[in-house]
Structures are given as structure tokens and as C-alpha cells.
Amino acid sequence: xxxxxxxxxxxxxxxxxxxxxxxxxxxxxxxxxxxxxxxxxxxxxxxxxxxxxxxxxxxxxxxxxxxxxxxxxxxxxxxxxxxxxxxxxxxxxxxxxxxxxxxxxxxxxxxxxxxxxxxxxxxxxxxxxxxxxxxxxxxxxxxxxxxxxxxxxxxxxxxxxxxxxxxxxxxxxxxxxxxxxxxxxxxxxxxxxxxxxxxxxxxxxxxxxxxxxxxxx
Amino acid sequence: xxxxxxxxxxxxxxxxxxxxxxxxxxxxxxxxxxxxxxxxxxxxxxxxxxxxxxxxxxxxxxxxxxxxxxxxxxxxxxxxxxxxxxxxxxxxxxxxxxxxxxxxxxxxxxxxxxxxxxxxxxxxxxxxxxxxxxxxxxxxxxxxxxxxxxxxxxxxxxxxxxxxxxxxxxxxxxxxxxxxxxxxxxxxxxxxxxxxxxxxxxxxxxxxxxxxxxxxxxxxxxxxxxxxxxxxxxxxxxxxxxxxxxxxxxxxxxxxxxxxxxxxxxxxxxx
Numbered sequence: 001x002x003x004x005x006x007x008x009x010x011x012x013x014x015x016x017x018x019x020x021x022x023x024x025x026x027x028x029x030x031x032x033x034x035x036x037x038x039x040x041x042x043x044x045x046x047x048x049x050x051x052x053x054x055x056x057x058x059x060x061x062x063x064x065x066x067x068x069x070x071x072x073x074x075x076x077x078x079x080x081x082x083x084x085x086x087x088x089x090x091x092x093x094x095x096x097x098x099x100x101x102x103x104x105x106x107x108x109x110x111x112x113x114x115x116x117x118x119x120x121x122x123x124x125x126x127x128x129x130x131x132x133x134x135x136x137x138x139x140x141x142x143x144x145x146x147x148x149x150x151x152x153x154x155x156x157x158x159x160x161x162x163x164x165x166x167x168x169x170x171x172x173x174x175x176x177x178x179x180x181x182x183x184x185x186x187x188x189x190x191x192x193x194x195x196x197x198x199x200x201x202x203x204x205x206x207x208x209x210x211x212x213x214x215x216x217x
Numbered sequence: 218x219x220x221x222x223x224x225x226x227x228x229x230x231x232x233x234x235x236x237x238x239x240x241x242x243x244x245x246x247x248x249x250x251x252x253x254x255x256x257x258x259x260x261x262x263x264x265x266x267x268x269x270x271x272x273x274x275x276x277x278x279x280x281x282x283x284x285x286x287x288x289x290x291x292x293x294x295x296x297x298x299x300x301x302x303x304x305x306x307x308x309x310x311x312x313x314x315x316x317x318x319x320x321x322x323x324x325x326x327x328x329x330x331x332x333x334x335x336x337x338x339x340x341x342x343x344x345x346x347x348x349x350x351x352x353x354x355x356x357x358x359x360x361x362x363x364x365x366x367x368x369x370x371x372x373x374x375x376x377x378x379x380x381x382x383x384x385x386x387x388x389x390x391x392x393x394x395x396x397x398x399x400x401x402x403x404x405x406x407x408x409x410x411x412x413x414x415x416x417x418x419x420x421x422x423x424x425x426x427x428x429x430x431x432x433x434x435x436x437x438x439x440x441x442x443x444x445x446x447x448x449x450x451x452x453x454x455x456x457x458x459x460x461x462x463x464x465x466x467x468x469x470x471x472x473x474x475x476x477x478x479x480x481x482x483x484x485x486x487x488x
Binding site for chain 1: 327329330331333334337338341342344345346418422425426429430431432442445449452453456459460463466467470471474
């Protein structure tokens, strides 16, 4: 199980970072120039299809990164990271689209009248929207990050199958397809426990944030 | 919340989404009575070049890709549609009950692609315990979908229940169920329609992912995700084999989301 986690954990963390960066970037771009299409397009891509396109383009066309398989960490850490990069991008790019949509939805869901109140105080519409969105996100961002982490973590099942990575997701899927119930129970429990752990840790960062805010006040 | 009210006029997003969605649905339904090259017939030349007689070429088993795409789209749409219907039929009444008993709840839930994670778990669980078939895919869409639909329906129902005319009807002697049926349901229908379309879009994503993982062979043994899995080994020779089903999935999802967004704008002015 440990050597499986040595594949899936770095993969999920990398994909999570890519998702968060993509999502924040798209949301920031939307704040500058309102556009919803890029986030919606990325969010509509199934992770495995994004992976197929990446294999076609980056691995097949440009021959930059390996298209499948995994080099163990002990033999060559750089190559191991390289073999995780495309799978992480395959989960991370659609995940970033999903995260951006969540962020934009938060930005849209203000209390009715709040924008008018700020505008009547002399603020421009864009600035008022941004100010309100930031206030809301301060309390909801940790929960959103938790949701994105769970999605990315479970999404590893899809790309590990596509890229033939010997990770926890493919182990769980294989056990399910072969009706190997004892192995499936252990693998699924590990998968769910770690998803819950990641989600909880990210949600707990809320407390950190709130203490900061209380001290600042 | 919008800073600038919408100007009246044609909603191009709604028109484009509805047009593309209808076109794809009609093409998929046509596969029931007619496809360019019947899949059951003798196999054609495998991996033929796109263009000419075969608009998108043929696949590794010698099937015309256009015909296969039409059949697969119908299968995917049927599984996703059934799952969505079950989710709505279970989830919306449950959400309405929650709203009537406990009020609006912490935050208005909305359906998003993040629903894929619980759907995958349910599908793997069902596959491990039973076998992979259309039923597995439908249930994997319906179970998490029902929860999401319930959470998403709760806030609008609670809002409608607080309206003065509902209170007046209750004072006049109408019981809770009748008041809900007569005064809440008509106003709720557009919301449920938008919710259903959003859920349908996610269901297509889920169905394709399950098909790709081999957890769900569709009604006719094919599906958009199944197609992608089968052609995976041949896409370096014929990239179109991997691109065409994916483009179909993405355009179906985007079309449904555009229509849902247009509906929501029409309902309450928010996107």
C-alpha cells in the first residue's frame, strides 16, 4: 500500500496545486475582464480526455514527457516527477476550471442590495463586486479548497488508469473490476480516509484564518 | 447578483446552447432508425482515412465513426437522462420536505462537476459487489445526484414558502401539502428545469468517465466514454478517433449548461 501511496499522494498534491493556481488565475482574469467561457470550457472537459489530448500533443507530438508508466522514486526522482507531470496536468486543468466556477459562483452570490449600497457610497461596480467577493471568500474558501482536493484525489482513479500509473486509484478500480472484496475494502477505505483527512485539514485552515482575523481586529 | 441589469433582447447563449443540444440529441435519436453504415453489418476497412464516404473515418474494428458516434451518444444520453430523472424525482421532494420542516439550510447548494467523485465511489462499490452494466451507471448518477438535487432545491422552496400568499393560503385553511402543490410547485418548476439540466450535464460527464474506466457498458454496449477507451491504443495513428468523442462530450455538457444558465437568468436575473 505504501508504494501505491508514493505515486498517488504526490500526483494528487501536484494536481491540487495546478487546480488552485488555474482556478485563481481564471477568477482573477474574470475580475479584470468578465468572461465565463474559459472556466466553463475547462470544467466541461473530462479529466481522462484532457489526458488523452495531452498524450497526443505533449508526449506524441513534441515527445517531451513520457506518455505512460512510472519510474520508481528510488531509481530516478526527476524521471518519477516527470512521469507524474502529465497526469497531474490532466486532473489539474479541468479541476482548475471547476474551482474557478466555484469561485465565480461565490462572487455572484452576494446579499441582494449589497452592491447597490457600496455603489451608492461611490464605488465602481467592478470594485464593489470584488470587495464583496473577497469578504465572502474569506469564510468559504477553506471549504471550497477541501471540495477541490477531494475531487482531485478521487480523480486520480481516472488518470492512473489512463497513464498506467501503479497508484492507489488503479488498485481500487482493479479490485472492484475483479470482485476482489478484501483488497477492495482496504483500498477503498484508504482512499476515502485520505480524502476525508485532506478535506478536514483544509477546512481546519479556516480556524487559522479566523484567529488571524480576530487578532487583526 | 448583478451590477448591471440585463437589457431585453435575444439571449444568444440560450439560442446557441439550445441549438447545439437539440442538433446532437436529434442526431443521437436518428441512430435508432438510421445510421450511415449499420454497425451490425459486415466490418469495413479498419482505420480508414477520414473524408470521402466515411466523414470521420472508421475505427479499429472497421465501424464507421459517424454511425458509432450517433449510437454511442444515444446510449450515453439515455443513461445520463434516466439517472438525472431518478435523482430529481427523489431529491426534489426530499429537499422540499427539508425546507418545510427545517427552513432554508446553511447555504444554497448548487450542482457542479465535483459530483464526479462520489459517483465514482458508488460505481466502484456497485461493481465490486455486483457487475458492471447500465444499472450501475444509472445508480451512480442517481444516488449522489439525488443528494445534490435535494440540497439545491431546499433553498428555493424555503424562499417560496415564506411568501405572503403561501401564508395567506395556510391561514385560509389549506394544509401544508396542498399549499405546496398549489402555490409553491408552479413557481418551482423553472428552477427544477434549470437544476435538471445542470444535473444532466454532470451526468454526461459521469457516464463518460465510468464508461472509460470499464465500470459501465451502456445500453447497447457502447457509449462515448467506452469509445474513448477502445480507441486509446490507435489514437497516435488516427487522432480523430480520440478527438471526436471528446468533442461530442464537451459540446453536450456546454450546451446543457448554457441553456440552464439562460433559464436561471430568466428566473431571477442571476447567472
